[in-house]
Amino acid sequence: xxxxxxxxxxxxxxxxxxxxxxxxxxxxxxxxxxxxxxxxxxxxxxxxxxxxxxxxxxxxxxxxxxxxxxxxxxxxxxxxxxxxxxxxxxxxxxxxxxxxxxxxxxxxxxxxxxxxxxxxxxxxxxxxxxxxxxxxxxxxxxxxxxxxxxxxxxxxxxxxxxxxxxxxxxxxxxxxxxxxxxxxxxxxxxxxxxxxxxxxxxxxxxxxxxxxxxxxxxxxxxxxxxxxxxxxxxxxxxxxxxxxxxxxxxxxxxxxxxxxxxxxxxxxxxxxxxxxxxxxxxxxxxxxxxxxxxxxxxxxxxxxxxxxxxxxxxxxxxxxxxxxxxxxxxxxxxxxxxxxxxxxxxxxxxxxxxxxxxxxxxxxxxxxxxxxxxxxxxxxxxxxxxxxxxxxxxxxxxxxxxxxxxxxxxxxxxxxxxxxxxxxxxxxxxxxxxxxxxxxxxxxxxxxxxxxxxxxxxxxxxxxxxxxxxxxxx
Amino acid sequence: xxxxxxxxxxxxxxxxxxxxxxxxxxxxxxxxxxxxxxxxxxxxxxxxxxxxxxxxxxxxxxxxxxxxxxxxxxxxxxxxxxxxxxxxxxxxxxxxxxxxxxxxxxxxxxxxxxxxxxxxxxxxxxxxxxxxxxxxxxxxxxxxxxxxxxxxxxxxxxxxxxxxxxxxxxxxxxxxxxxxxxxxxxxxxxxxxxxxxxxxxxxxxxxxxxxxxxxxxxxxxxxxxxxxxxxxxxxxxxxxxxxxxxxxx
Numbered sequence: 243x244x245x246x247x248x249x250x251x252x253x254x255x256x257x258x259x260x261x262x263x264x265x266x267x268x269x270x271x272x273x274x275x276x277x278x279x280x281x282x283x284x285x286x287x288x289x290x291x292x293x294x295x296x297x298x299x300x301x302x303x304x305x306x307x308x309x310x311x312x313x314x315x316x317x318x319x320x321x322x323x324x325x326x327x328x329x330x331x332x333x334x335x336x337x338x339x340x341x342x343x344x345x346x347x348x349x350x351x352x353x354x355x356x357x358x359x360x361x362x363x364x365x366x367x368x369x370x371x372x373x374x375x376x377x378x379x380x381x382x383x384x385x386x387x388x389x390x391x392x393x394x395x396x397x398x399x400x401x402x403x404x405x406x407x408x409x410x411x412x413x414x415x416x417x418x419x420x421x422x423x424x425x426x427x428x429x430x431x432x433x434x435x436x437x438x439x440x441x442x443x444x445x446x447x448x449x450x451x452x453x454x455x456x457x458x459x460x461x462x463x464x465x466x467x468x469x470x471x472x473x474x475x476x477x478x479x480x481x482x483x484x485x486x487x488x489x490x491x492x493x494x495x496x497x498x499x500x501x502x503x504x505x506x507x508x509x510x511x512x513x514x515x516x517x518x519x520x521x522x523x524x525x526x527x528x529x530x531x532x533x534x535x536x537x538x539x540x541x542x543x544x545x546x547x548x549x550x551x552x553x554x555x556x557x558x559x560x561x562x563x564x565x566x567x568x569x570x571x572x573x574x575x576x577x578x579x580x581x582x583x584x585x586x587x588x589x590x591x592x593x594x595x596x597x598x599x600x601x602x603x604x605x606x607x608x609x610x611x612x613x614x615x616x617x618x619x620x621x622x623x624x625x626x627x628x629x630x631x632x633x634x635x636x637x638x639x640x641x642x643x644x645x646x647x648x649x650x651x652x653x654x655x656x657x658x659x660x661x662x663x664x665x666x667x668x669x670x671x672x673x674x675x676x677x678x679x680x681x682x683x684x685x686x687x688x689x690x691x692x693x694x695x696x697x698x699x700x701x702x703x704x705x706x707x708x709x710x711x712x713x714x715x716x
Numbered sequence: 717x718x719x720x721x722x723x724x725x726x727x728x729x730x731x732x733x734x735x736x737x738x739x740x741x742x743x744x745x746x747x748x749x750x751x752x753x754x755x756x757x758x759x760x761x762x763x764x765x766x767x768x769x770x771x772x773x774x775x776x777x778x779x780x781x782x783x784x785x786x787x788x789x790x791x792x793x794x795x796x797x798x799x800x801x802x803x804x805x806x807x808x809x810x811x812x813x814x815x816x817x818x819x820x821x822x823x824x825x826x827x828x829x830x831x832x833x834x835x836x837x838x839x840x841x842x843x844x845x846x847x848x849x850x851x852x853x854x855x856x857x858x859x860x861x862x863x864x865x866x867x868x869x870x871x872x873x874x875x876x877x878x879x880x881x882x883x884x885x886x887x888x889x890x891x892x893x894x895x896x897x898x899x900x901x902x903x904x905x906x907x908x909x910x911x912x913x914x915x916x917x918x919x920x921x922x923x924x925x926x927x928x929x930x931x932x933x934x935x936x937x938x939x940x941x942x943x944x945x946x947x948x949x950x951x952x953x954x955x956x957x958x959x960x961x962x963x964x965x
Contacts, residue, residue, distance in 0.1 A: 262739065269743050273750040280757050287765050291772065298779075366839050408839050409784055410800070413793035431787050431794070460961075461788075711961030712783040712838060713776060 293454030304394030304446035315703030341382035427463035439467030478675030479508030490520020496695035504530035550603035572612035576622025588689030599624035611635030806869035827911030
């Protein structure tokens, strides 16, 4: 049985033990907390870096999706959603590709501060809020069934202007920058004179669930802009002879405006009594004119040949021989031509089967067709590029749809004892001279008809080239 | 009986003090060790974070290299205002007339020196900046200067360099390299300095600054304090591969 004094001493001892225990616990807790804080800081640093990198690549994937789908060759191409050559996207037109997560609403035009995906950057570029523009939206195709796609939220597609890029493109003394004129790319440089293909500005925003966000920007344009302004556009002379029917009046199946039949810079201009007709809207009907040669053919060939098939690839019927190597295809097949209906003037009024266009590249002189009577005609569709001279023998027929691009001369030939005919629909562009004098005594017919659609369809399938890239400050 | 129990005997007191001292000693030792470890880890973390921020900033600068490119202007405008056009990377000597060959004639770009050209704030300024990263000894410097037509990018940026990351070991002394090799045997392959910047080129692979397509960054940073227990030097190696987006002009 304890006394009150006993109780008091025991109580004091319990207190000291408690104090020591609390103190020890405090120390250990301090150490533990500091270690936890350190580990937390390290993982936060890691997380920030990872999030920032993820956001960069998410935004980048958005840019690439839009760039890919702008190309007519993409299986999910935008088509009419964004106007491409020869149409132009207006400067007040805005197109968004939206990529919401499941159950989420992404509306970049809702400029409320509570909207994490609002697009206030548009105003920085164009000086007006995006709500004052004409907006159309579509959805991303990046989400594969069952797998979440990249975390970009939207990609904005606009026409590039001086104002949107704050760039004095023609050194006219800006600011003030031009807010109204769309920028074009001629294959080498950008310009304000509508030369080449329109430049699109792509802006992509990525926001991750953790809060990391990045905004990236591309300027893109068609890789090889080739505006068609004639059925034959030559740097040298054009000797049409007496047998050619060349017209700049576009095939009725194509809605592009008419052009001249022939434009040449040749000193001799055109010669012969061939039937040359055409003329752009509003001009006098005049088959052939002298004019500047705006094409950088070597550069265009260099760009286009990266996706071209070799001229002597299996199935083309073309073989190469000799040194320097020259190519010959008596009955060449350069892609599958479309199935078309002609009117009495040789113009295409309908296409019932599209065929298969192919880009072919001949690194040396090329002869298509043979003067030996018999066998299949030379036929093809797509783009035919020749780095050298092209000889076309139409004895057994020659049918080509698309663009013939020659860094050299073109000569036409025929065996006059055969009633040969030829049809070329599209455009012929060459850096040398065009000579059809050998067709003088032809008993058949040769039609060369401007068809910008045939050319543009091929060019639109080329990828869009990245002209500029930058990250936008957030 | 109760009177005797009122105080402590000397022996009791000594034993109690001894136990208390031992406990306190152990506790304070634990506290001191944890404090030192905290300081050391904090410094290591600080080095790590500084290096990571530096690699991130270099990545952003290199990603934006070459904006706005020469194609953004008409030929005449580009020729009239060359200071508004950004090449991806400046070089020396003979800038901008003749590109030098990297690792042969170039003093920059090099293993430890890079000058990026870009417009840092394109929507508010028309100027292009030279952003330079240069390793001197064990300090990585950074400097930003406005590109001026006719000016030398090296001289211009030399005047504005500031210390960016310290204790960078990529090109340290042989003695320090050997010391680090004992703890990190594969840190310096071939016992040679590790370039901060190495490059790959667009075909045809002429090793000239306008052809640079990728920049590989390797940054080795040493923590100021050694490990308490093992006395080991603590270093961190960060790498990044940055592909420039712009086409070769």
